[in-house]
Amino acid sequence: MGIFDRDLWTEVFGTLTKNLVRTFLTTLGVIFAIIILVLLLGSTNGMSNGFNKVFAGTATNSMFLWTQTTSMPYKGFERGRRVQFTLEDADLIQKQVKEIDLIAPRIQLGNFEGTVTVNRLGKTSGSSVYGDYPSIDNVSKKRMVEGRFLNQNDMDEAKKVCVIGLDTYKLLFDKGENAIGKTININGIYFSVVGVFKRNGNINFDGENTVHLPFSTFQKAFNTGNRIGWMSILIEPGKKVSVAEKKIKDILKRKYDIHPEDPRAFGSFDFSQIFTGINAVTLGLKGFSIFIGALTLLAGIIAVSNILLITVKERTNEIGVRRALGATPGVIRRQIILESIVLTLFAGLIGLIISVGVLHIFDILWGDGDGFPFSNPSVSIPQLIFSFSLMILLSTLIGMIPANRAVKIKPIEALREE
Amino acid sequence: MIEIKNLHKSYKMGSNSLHVLKGIDFSVKEGELVAIMGSSGSGKSTLLNILGMLDEADSGTYNLDNVPIKNLNETKAANYRNKFLGFVFQSFNLINYKSALENVALPLYYQKVNRKKRLQKSLDYLEQVGLKEWANHLPNELSGGQKQRVAIARAMAAEPKVLLADEPTGALDSKTSYEVMDLIQQINDKGNTILIVTHEPDIAQMCKRIVHLRDGVIEKDEMVEQVRASQYV
Numbered sequence: 200m201g202i203f204d205r206d207l208w209t210e211v212f213g214t215l216t217k218n219l220v221r222t223f224l225t226t227l228g229v230i231f232a233i234i235i236l237v238l239l240l241g242s243t244n245g246m247s248n249g250f251n252k253v254f255a256g257t258a259t260n261s262m263f264l265w266t267q268t269t270s271m272p273y274k275g276f277e278r279g280r281r282v283q284f285t286l287e288d289a290d291l292i293q294k295q296v297k298e299i300d301l302i303a304p305r306i307q308l309g310n311f312e313g314t315v316t317v318n319r320l321g322k323t324s325g326s327s328v329y330g331d332y333p334s335i336d337n338v339s340k341k342r343m344v345e346g347r348f349l350n351q352n353d354m355d356e357a358k359k360v361c362v363i364g365l366d367t368y369k370l371l372f373d374k375g376e377n378a379i380g381k382t383i384n385i386n387g388i389y390f391s392v393v394g395v396f397k398r399n400g401n402i403n404f405d406g407e408n409t410v411h412l413p414f415s416t417f418q419k420a421f422n423t424g425n426r427i428g429w430m431s432i433l434i435e436p437g438k439k440v441s442v443a444e445k446k447i448k449d450i451l452k453r454k455y456d457i458h459p460e461d462p463r464a465f466g467s468f469d470f471s472q473i474f475t476g477i478n479a480v481t482l483g484l485k486g487f488s489i490f491i492g493a494l495t496l497l498a499g500i501i502a503v504s505n506i507l508l509i510t511v512k513e514r515t516n517e518i519g520v521r522r523a524l525g526a527t528p529g530v531i532r533r534q535i536i537l538e539s540i541v542l543t544l545f546a547g548l549i550g551l552i553i554s555v556g557v558l559h560i561f562d563i564l565w566g567d568g569d570g571f572p573f574s575n576p577s578v579s580i581p582q583l584i585f586s587f588s589l590m591i592l593l594s595t596l597i598g599m600i601p602a603n604r605a606v607k608i609k610p611i612e613a614l615r616e617e
Numbered sequence: 618m619i620e621i622k623n624l625h626k627s628y629k630m631g632s633n634s635l636h637v638l639k640g641i642d643f644s645v646k647e648g649e650l651v652a653i654m655g656s657s658g659s660g661k662s663t664l665l666n667i668l669g670m671l672d673e674a675d676s677g678t679y680n681l682d683n684v685p686i687k688n689l690n691e692t693k694a695a696n697y698r699n700k701f702l703g704f705v706f707q708s709f710n711l712i713n714y715k716s717a718l719e720n721v722a723l724p725l726y727y728q729k730v731n732r733k734k735r736l737q738k739s740l741d742y743l744e745q746v747g748l749k750e751w752a753n754h755l756p757n758e759l760s761g762g763q764k765q766r767v768a769i770a771r772a773m774a775a776e777p778k779v780l781l782a783d784e785p786t787g788a789l790d791s792k793t794s795y796e797v798m799d800l801i802q803q804i805n806d807k808g809n810t811i812l813i814v815t816h817e818p819d820i821a822q823m824c825k826r827i828v829h830l831r832d833g834v835i836e837k838d839e840m841v842e843q844v845r846a847s848q849y850v
Contacts, residue, residue, distance in 0.1 A: 206726055217714045520710045523671065525699020525727035525775070527692045606691075611671040614706065 211537045214510075225506040226546030228499030229590070233550025234557070236492025236586060237578055241558040243488050245576025247481040252574050254474065258338045258433050262440050263468040264447065265429035273458035282455040282464070285425040292432075295450055298443035300435045303335035304427040306417060308385070317371065317410060318384040324370035326363075328385055328410045330417025338431040344368075346379045346394030349413050353393075357415040362394040364407035385410065388420050440471040493589060500593045503542050507535060507601035511608075518605055519613020532602040539598025543590045551583070618779060618810050619645040619668065624677035626663055637663045638674070639833040645779075645812065650805040650843070652821035653814045655830035662783065664830065665814045669702055669781050670694045682778050699727050703772030707784035709764040711756040717743060717767045718752040724775035742770040746800060762793035769800060773809075780804070780811045786820055798823045798846035819844075 215222050268281045289304045308315045308328035315328045333349045341348055344365060353360050361383065363371075372378050382389045390412060398407055417423060432447070434440050448465050451457075457464045511518070518531060558576045565573045578586075626638040637660045645651055655661040666672035667679065670689060679686045681701055689697065698704075703724075711720045721739035730738070743749050746766040748759075756764055765785060772780055782801070786794035798820060805811050805825075813824060821827045822844045829837040 206732055210726075213714065516710065517712050520712060521723070521727075522695060523669070523698060523704050523710075524724040524771070525695050527695040527727075529692065530727065609671075611666055614671070614710065 207534070207537070210534055211541055214514075214534075215538060215541060221506065222542065225503055226542055226549070228502040229496065229543050229546035230499075230550040230553070232492065232495035232499035233547045233586065233590075234554040235495050236488065237551060237554035238557060239488030239492055240485065240578050240582055241554065241576040242561065242573075243481060243484040244578065244582075245558075245561065245573045246484065248574040248576070250477050250481065257340070257470065259471055259474040260434045260436060260438070260440055261338050261470045262432050262434065262444055263429060263466075263470075264432060264444075265466045267463050267466045269457055269461055270463035271458040271461045273461070274456045276456060282451075282457070284427045284430065286427060287425065288451060288454070289427065289430055291454065292447045292450055296443055296446045298434050298438040298446070300433040301334050301337060302433075303332045303338055303431040304414065304429075305332075305335065305431065306330040306414065306423055306426060306428045308417075308421060314408075315385060317367065319371040319381070322371050324367050324408065326367045326370075326408045326410050327406070328412065330414040330421075330423070331411045332414050335411075335431055338433050341396040342398070344395045344397050345377070346392070348394055348396070349411060353413040354415050357419055358413060359388070359390045359416055359420070360393045360413065361390040362396060362411045363392055364409045365395060365397040366406070366408035367410060368395045370408070383410070386421070390416075434471075440469045444469060489585075492586075496586075496589060497593060497597075499546070500539075500543055500590070500597050503539060503546075503594065504597040504600050507539055507542075507598065508604060511535065511601045511605045514605075515608055515613045518608050519610045522608075522610035523614060528606040531605050532599075535602035535605050536595055536598040539594045539601070540591055543594035544587070547587060547590045551586075618647045618649075618682055619643070619812075620678070620680040621668075622678045624664075624667065624679065625675045626660075626667065626672070627675060637833050638667075641677070641833075641835060643828065643835060643838075645810060647810055648805070648808050649826060650802070650811045650824045651813070652824035652827045653812060653830060654816060654818075654821050654827055655836075656816065658832075659830040660833040661814050661830045665781055665783055665812070668779075668812065669704060670698050695727075699724060699775060701778045703775060703777035703780045705765070705768050705772050705780065705782035705785045707787040709756070709761075709768045709788070711764055711767060711771075713756050716753045716755055717748060717759065720756070720767055721771045721774050724771060728775060739770070739774055742774045743767070745773075746770045760793075761789050762796055765789065765793075765797050766800060769797070769804070773804060778810065780809060782811065782813045784814055784816070786815065786817065791819075792849070794820065795846045795849040799850050802843075802846055 266282050266284055268279050269276070270278055272278050284304070286304060289302045293299055293302050306329065307313070313327070314325040317324045317326050317328070331349060333351055333354060336348050341362070346362070348362055349360070352358070363378070363383070368378055371383060372381070378392045378395050380391060382391045390410075396407075412420070432443070434443050444467055448467070449459065451465060452459055452461065521531065561576050621641055621643040624638050624641040624643075625636075627634050627636040629635075641664060653661045653664060663672065667674050670686060673689065681697075684697075684701075686697065712723070715723070718736065718739050721742055722735045725735040725738060740749065740752060743752050746769055748763060748766055748770070751759060751763060756767070759767065769785075785801070786797055789797060794817075801811060801813070802823065813820070815821055822841060823846050824841065825843050826838070826840050828835055
């Protein structure tokens with residue numbers, strides 16, 4: 200008589216289907232518990248997916264570095280001085296700070312956040328124009344609509360090519376027009392378009408009204424020498440951005456004779472902090488969901504156990520008869536525990552079906568909303584396995600209470616009861 | 618088949634102790650049909666419960682088919698009951714959500730007989746008690762007499778050494794009682810050992826031997842001329 204014995208299950212289902220209304224009501228608690236658990240987990244996953252979508256293509260372990268004005272006098276220099284980053288600075292820190300994976304220096308035409316007029320066949324756009332290293336794509340991935348991004352060949356040969364954002368494309372080209380190979384005019388110099396990109400998820404610091412030139416081309420075309428505007432720095436996976444950030448700033452402060460304590464000379468933005476924060480939030484929400492879900496489940500299963508206790512009381516006579524006919528305490532105990540497990544799993548399955556349906560509705564309602572990071576709310580297979588294991592475990596443990604009560608019934612007393 | 622020596626049993630009722638069985642010596646041979654008679658409080662049900670291993674004696678020995686019955690834990694008692702004994706109760710005690718066939722098959726289920734064999738055997742026994750056509754009916758669709766016949770079929774299905782019947786006709790009218798007794802006599806005719814607790818003299822007269830209990834001792838143990846129940850049916 201193994202666990203897969205057909206008769207055992209016939210016995211279990213026989214008793215459970217005897218009173219269908221009560222069986223269903225008994226399971227309501229567990230059904231709701233599973234709905235709550237799955238909805239909470241699913242929504243948390245949805246938020247997590249939503250954030251991932253927002254940051255898709257952005258290297259999480261990265262930082263920006265730019266110069267500001269000094270706030271402290273040092274070595275004869277007055278405060279209020281502003282240093283200019285050059286390519287040598289990038290080389291210097293790349294060499295000295297081993298945490299750095301790669302540096303993508305960038306220079307912008309005009310002022311920071313300023314725009315330049317770009318012309319094409321009488322159409323104009325006010326766009327940001329950048330000189331970029333192709334490696335910038337590793338820090339902030341561009342989603343190409345047409346063509347390609349800048350490559351090393353463009354850099355080496357200082358080709359007069361550019362990649363433009365979708366907004367720039369819309370301003371300069373007719374709808375449906377093929378931009379690849381066409382030229383645009385920036386400050387009297389012509390560049391041919393090799394690619395059009397669009398925003399990648401929700402985070403894109405550059406926007407889409409931008410023109411990206413190879414850095415070397417930019418240098419020559421606009422005579423900027425070795426100057427750079429700011430650097431995107433990718434830190435090796437597993438290394439702390441904040442540690443690298445301190446090292447980089449210390450090196451640069453020494454080089455430019457800036458007071459070591461000056462907090463304002465360089466500006467920087469540590470991406471990993473945002474990610475750590477968000478990960479902590481979603482992780483916390485997940486833990487909270489599991490905690491609430493498990494407790495609700497416990498309450499639901501205790502309700503099941505309670506009903507089974509009542510059933511045992513009602514079935515006193517039946518259990519007595521079974522005992523008189525030769526049912527051992529083990530057989531009785533196993534049957535009651537199985538009833539507890541079956542009820543719980545059955546309820547869990549119903550709850551799961553309902554909650555997956557509800558999650559699907561959530562997805563339709565808010566899944567692709569731009570306002571709130573929420574995407575593809577669903578529960579993972581490991582989470583499902585966890586939930587069902589938890590149900591089996593709890594229902595077994597708690598099923599012991601009515602099971603032991605049933606075993607304690609003396610057949611002689613049970614038979615006397617009418 | 619059954620050997621009982623100097624059996625004592627008392628129940629604690631608060632501070633008092635009620636001495637119910639005061640030294641019973643009693644034996645039953647294979648194939649006997651014995652009626653245990655006595656007024657209420659005479660200890661006849663207690664005796665039957667001890668014989669049925671539903672209760673344990675305080676002292677004395679009990680051998681069933683040369684197996685000493687003592688120091689039983691619940692599991693052992695269940696196995697012995699399943700192997701040695703068939704029970705018939707006054708209130709039938711059928712499981713009400715199981716069909717007649719499933720009720721009969723229940724002891725075989727606990728004997729771990731496989732399903733096909735079990736149902737076949739149960740159907741045979743139902744046929745023997747004349748209820749083959751009712752096999753798939755629930756107990757509440759059966760009359761009292763039919764219920765008791767199902768209960769007898771259930772008791773016999775496990776092929777016990779001894780059939781113990783506690784007031785088997787107590788809830789039945791006299792015509793149905795005789796039908797049930799006719800069945801019990803037929804079963805006894807095949808060589809089965811049967812003990813019946815009853816307080817009805819006419820039922821007792823249909824057995825082969827009557828044991829009179831009074832105040833926890835055997836007052837009289839007599840062989841009787843068996844009255845066949847079939848003449849009343």
